[in-house]
Amino acid sequence: MNEYVVTVNSTKKNIKCSGNGIIELGDTTYEVELSKVNKHSYLLKIGNKIYNIVTNKANSENYSMSLDGRYYELTVRTLLREKATEYLKNQAKLSHHSEVKAPMPGLVLSVKKNVGDRVEFGESLFILEAMKMENDIRSNSSGVIEEILVDEGKSVEKGETIIVIK
Amino acid sequence: MFKKILIVNRGEIAVRIIKACREMGITSAAIYSDADKNSLHVRAADEAYHIGAAPANQSYLNIDNIIAKALEIGADAIHPGYGFLSENSVFIKKVKEAGFVFIGPSSRSVEMMGEKTAARKIMKKNNVPIVPGTTEPINDIDEAIKIAKGIGFPVMLKAAAGGGGKGMRKVDSEDKFREALERAQNESQKAFGNSDVYIEKFIENPKHIEVQIIADMHGNYAHLFERECSVQRRHQKVVEEAPSLFVDDETRSKITIAAIDAAKACNYFNAGTVEFLMDKDKNFYFLEMNTRLQVEHPVTEMITGIDLVKEQIRIANGEKLSFSQDEIKINGSAIECRIYAEDINNNFAPSTGKIIHHRLPSGPGIRVDRGIDLMTDVPVYYDPMLAKVITWGKDRDEAIARMERALGEYQVAGVITNISGFKWILNRQSFRDGTFDINFIENEFMPLVPYEWEKEISKEYEDVVSIFAALLKDKESKLKTVSIDNKSNNHWNNQRYE
Numbered sequence: 001m002n003e004y005v006v007t008v009n010s011t012k013k014n015i016k017c018s019g020n021g022i023i024e025l026g027d028t029t030y031e032v033e034l035s036k037v038n039k040h041s042y043l044l045k046i047g048n049k050i051y052n053i054v055t056n057k058a059n060s061e062n063y064s065m066s067l068d069g070r071y072y073e074l075t076v077r078t079l080l081r082e083k084a085t086e087y088l089k090n091q092a093k094l095s096h097h098s099e100v101k102a103p104m105p106g107l108v109l110s111v112k113k114n115v116g117d118r119v120e121f122g123e124s125l126f127i128l129e130a131m132k133m134e135n136d137i138r139s140n141s142s143g144v145i146e147e148i149l150v151d152e153g154k155s156v157e158k159g160e161t162i163i164v165i166k
Numbered sequence: 167m168f169k170k171i172l173i174v175n176r177g178e179i180a181v182r183i184i185k186a187c188r189e190m191g192i193t194s195a196a197i198y199s200d201a202d203k204n205s206l207h208v209r210a211a212d213e214a215y216h217i218g219a220a221p222a223n224q225s226y227l228n229i230d231n232i233i234a235k236a237l238e239i240g241a242d243a244i245h246p247g248y249g250f251l252s253e254n255s256v257f258i259k260k261v262k263e264a265g266f267v268f269i270g271p272s273s274r275s276v277e278m279m280g281e282k283t284a285a286r287k288i289m290k291k292n293n294v295p296i297v298p299g300t301t302e303p304i305n306d307i308d309e310a311i312k313i314a315k316g317i318g319f320p321v322m323l324k325a326a327a328g329g330g331g332k333g334m335r336k337v338d339s340e341d342k343f344r345e346a347l348e349r350a351q352n353e354s355q356k357a358f359g360n361s362d363v364y365i366e367k368f369i370e371n372p373k374h375i376e377v378q379i380i381a382d383m384h385g386n387y388a389h390l391f392e393r394e395c396s397v398q399r400r401h402q403k404v405v406e407e408a409p410s411l412f413v414d415d416e417t418r419s420k421i422t423i424a425a426i427d428a429a430k431a432c433n434y435f436n437a438g439t440v441e442f443l444m445d446k447d448k449n450f451y452f453l454e455m456n457t458r459l460q461v462e463h464p465v466t467e468m469i470t471g472i473d474l475v476k477e478q479i480r481i482a483n484g485e486k487l488s489f490s491q492d493e494i495k496i497n498g499s500a501i502e503c504r505i506y507a508e509d510i511n512n513n514f515a516p517s518t519g520k521i522i523h524h525r526l527p528s529g530p531g532i533r534v535d536r537g538i539d540l541m542t543d544v545p546v547y548y549d550p551m552l553a554k555v556i557t558w559g560k561d562r563d564e565a566i567a568r569m570e571r572a573l574g575e576y577q578v579a580g581v582i583t584n585i586s587g588f589k590w591i592l593n594r595q596s597f598r599d600g601t602f603d604i605n606f607i608e609n610e611f612m613p614l615v616p617y618e619w620e621k622e623i624s625k626e627y628e629d630v631v632s633i634f635a636a637l638l639k640d641k642e643s644k645l646k647t648v649s650i651d652n653k654s655n656n657h658w659n660n661q662r663y664e
Contacts, residue, residue: 002640006632009621013629015636023633034637040523040579044634051630054523054577055638063638064582065631069573070624071586076635104515105546131516131550133332133400134353158515 005082007075014079098141100163102156106130110152113163117145125163128156141165167483168192168243168267172236173211175247176226177537178553179459180207183245186475188212195239197232199225201545206537215239220547226250229257233264243267243482245475249549252458253280269482271436271457278432279455282326283364285432289452292431294424297369297443297451303362304347310365311343317367323347325354326362331401333357336368371603372443374398375410375450377425378466380474381435382481388491389422390466390474397591399514399607404584405591406462407501408469411562411600417448428455437463437478443604461504461554464535468500468558499562501569503588505536505553507544507581511616516550517582519543527575531558531568534576544581552583566592587611589623 006013016024023030033045044051055065061081065072077085102108109127113119121142128135147164150156170193173183180196184207187194196211201220208214215235218225225231227250236244244266246252258273270276279285286301299317303326304310314321314337323346325333333354335346347363355361378390394410395403413421425440432455439460441453463474477488507517524540536553538544544552555572559565573588594610596602602610611619 004636004639006635008628008632008635009617009624011628013632015632017636017640019640023636025629025633030633032633032637034634034641038523041525041577042634044630044637046630046633051627051634052577053631053634054525054579055634056522056579057638061639063635065634066577066579066585067627067631069570069576069585069589070627071582071620072624072627072631074631074635076639078639103509103513105518129356131546131548134349135513137513 003079005077005079008072012082098143098165099161100125100137100140100165102128102158102160102162103137104128104130104135105156105158106135107155108150108152108162109134111148111150111163113145113148115145115148119143119145119165137162139163139165168479170195170213170239170241171243171245171269171479172197172232172239172241172266173207173245173247174226174232175245175250175252176202176205176207176548177551178206178535179247179249179461179537181210181537182535183247183475184210184212186473186479189473190476190479192479195241197226197235199547201543201547204541204543206539206542209539209542213239220545222250222547226548229254229260233260233266236261236266237264241266243269243479245269245479246458248456248458248461253456255280267482269436269478270459271434271438275432275434276457279457280327281362282324282328282454283362285455286364286452288431289428292427294428294431294452295450297366297453299366300364303364307344307347310347311340314343314365315340317365320368322366322368323350323363324366325350325358325360326364327358327360328354331398333363334401369443369445369451371605372445373410373412373603374403374441374453375413375421375444376439376441376460377422378437378439378460378463378474379425379429379434380437380472380477380481380487381429382487383435383484384486386487386490387426387429387434388487388489388494389425390470390472390494391496392418392421393462393465395462396602396604397597397606398604399611403462403504404506404607405501405503405588405597406465407499407562407565408465409496409499412444412448414448417444417450421450424450424452428452436481437474461551462502464533464554464556465500465502468533468556469496469498470494471497498558498560499565500556500558501562501565502554502556503569503573504551505555505576505578506584507550507552508584509582510584510587511620513616514584516546517544518546519581521578521580523577523579525575525577527555527572529568529571529575531565532572533557534572538578552578552581566598586620586623590619593623 004015035043042053053067106128111126119139123139143165146166172195173180184194193212196214197217198208199220251257255273255277258268261268286296320338323335335350337346350363351361373396381387393408395406397405428440439456442450444450508514521538533556538552557568
C-alpha cells in the first residue's frame with residue numbers, strides 16, 4: 001500500500017494505491033483500470049466510467065493534464081516527500097524574499113525601478129516585449145528591490161529571474 | 167486558371183489556402199523560414215521553398231526574396247493570407263510589376279483603407295457612420311490632449327497604420343495620456359513601421375460586428391452577412407460567430423448596406439471585411455476595413471456554403487462572382503474558437519515548444535483549420551495561434567453544444583493552450599444570452615485570472631485527475647525496481663562496472 005498526496009487547484013487529496021486496481025480517496029474506495037494509449041494519452045476507467053486523459057510530465061512530481069476540455073496542473077508526492085516539502089516551505093517563509101521572473105521569453109525594453117526602490121504589490125516593474133506586444137510586468141510582492149539581474153535591451157528566457165525583492 | 171500559386175504565409179491560413187488550391191487543381195507552393203522546416207503548411211503543400219531566417223522580416227516579410235522566389239519557381243499568382251504582407255500596398259505593387267496576379271484587392275484600395283485616418287475621411291464623405299474623433303494623426307501632444315478633453319475621457323488611441331490591437335491604447339484620464347501615446351507610437355512603429363496615432367471617442371460597452379463583403383472586378387458586390395467578434399482580449403479576437411444574436415433583420419439590412427457602401431467607396435474587389443462597433447441601441451460606427459481574408463472567415467463559410475478562398479482565387483483570375491446576393495441565405499449558426507498557445511494563468515504568456523500529442527475532434531458539424539500537427543514546432547517568432555475550431559449547428563445552441571464536445575475531444579500536448587478557457591466562456595450566462603460586449607473578457611473573465619475561473623469549471627474532474635496522477639506515480643515507483651533488461655541481446659550490457 002503506497003500513499004500519495006495530490007495537489008490540484010490548491011486542494012490536497014490523500015490517495016492510497018494498493019496496487020491491485022483498488023484506490024482509496026478519502027472514505028471512498030474505487031476500482032480503477034489504467035490503459036496507456038501512447039506516452040501522453042491514457043484511458044482511465046473508474047468503476048465503469050471512462051475518462052480520456054492527456055498528460056505531460058514536467059518533472060518527477062509535476063504533471064499537466066487535460067480532460068474533456070479542462071486543463072489541470074497537479075503535484076503528486078509520496079506522503080513522506082510531501083511532509084518533507086511542507087517542512088522546507090515553512091523554513092523558507094521565515095526569510096521573506098521574492099523573485100520577479102520573466103513570464104515569457106522576450107526582450108526587456110525598459111526597467112522602471114532601481115535597486116533600493118520601495119515597490120508595492122502590483123506596481124509596474126519593467127516592460128517585456130514578446131511576440132510584438134509590449135507587456136507590463138508587475139510586482140508580485142511589496143518590498144525593497146534588492147537586485148536587478150538584467151539590463152535593458154537584453155533577451156530573457158521564460159522563468160529567468162529579473163528582479164529580486166526583499 | 168492559374169497553374170501555380172505561391173502562398174506567402176505560414177500556419178493555419180497557409181494550410182487553408184493549400185486546401186483550396188488542391189480542390190481547384192492548382193499547384194500550391196509554400197515558403198518557410200528556418201523555424202518552419204517542420205511545420206504543417208510545409209507538409210501540406212505540393213511544393214515548399216526555403217525563404218530565409220526565422221525572424222519574419224528576414225523571411226515572411228522579405229519582399230525582394232519572395233518576388234525572386236516567385237519568378238524562380240514559375241508561379242503565376244500570389245496569395246498573401248492574413249497578417250504579414252497581406253495589407254502592404256508596396257508589396258502588391260511589386261507583385262504586379264513583376265508580372266504576377268495578387269489574390270486580393272488593388273494596392274490603391276489597400277492604401278485608401280490602410281491608413282485609418284484617411285479611411286475615416288472617405289467613410290465620412292460616403293455617409294458611412296464613423297466613431298467621433300480626429301481624422302488626422304497626432305503630431306502635437308498638447309493639441310492632442312486638448313482634442314481628447316473636447317471629446318471627453320476615456321478616449322482611444324489607435325495606430326493609423328494599425329490592426330489586430332497593436333498600437334492601440336485606451337486612455338482614462340489626462341495624466342495617463344503622454345505615456346499611453348508614447349507606448350502606442352512605439353508599438354505602432356515596431357509593428358507597422360509607422361508611428362502615426364489618432365484619437366477616437368471611446369464607445370461605452372459596444373459589440374464588435376463586422377460584415378463580410380466580396381466583389382469581383384466587374385463591379386458586382388455582395389455581402390455574406392455579419393459576424394460577431396465581441397469576445398476579445400486586448401483587441402485580439404478569441405471567439406467569433408455568425409450570425410450575431412444581437413443583430414435583428416432591420417439592423418442587418420442597414421449594416422450590410424453600409425458595408426457595401428464602404429467597399430464601393432474604395433473601389434474594392436476580392437474578399438474584405440468592414441468592421442463596426444455597435445452600441446446598446448444598435449447604432450453602428452465604422453471601425454476599419456480589413457482588405458484581406460479574415461481569420462474568422464470560416465464561420466461565414468459555414469452559414470453560407472460559400473468557399474471564400476476559392477472565390478478569391480476565381481475573382482483574381484478575372485471571373486465574376488459565382489453567386490448573386492439573392493441566392494445567399496443564412497443557414498444555421500456557426501462559432502469559431504481560436505486555439506492559442508498561451509498560459510492563461512501566467513498572464514497569458516505565449517507557450518512555445520513541440521506538439522508531442524495531437525488528436526483532432528470529429529463528427530457532425532465540426533471543422534478544424536490548423537497550423538499544427540504531431541511533432542510540429544511552435545516557434546517563438548510568430549503569432550501564437552495554433553488552430554481554429556469551428557462548429558456549425560441548426561441554431562446557436564446546437565453550435566455551442568458541438569463546440570463543447572469538439573473542445574472536449576481535441577487533445578493537444580507539448581504546449582499550454584487556452585482550450586480550457588472556452589469551457590468557461592461558452593457556459594457564461596452573458597455569452598449564452600447574447601448580452602456580452604467587447605469588455606466581456608476584461609470585465610467578467612480577467613477578475614478570475616489566475617486560477618479562480620478554473621475552479622468554476624474543473625471541480626467535476628478533480629478527483630479523476632488526482633486518482634490518475636497517483637496511479638502514474640505509483641506505476642513509476644514500481645518500474646524503477648525492474649530496470650535491468652535481462653533479455654537483451656546486447657552483450658555489452660552484461661559487462662557493468664560499478
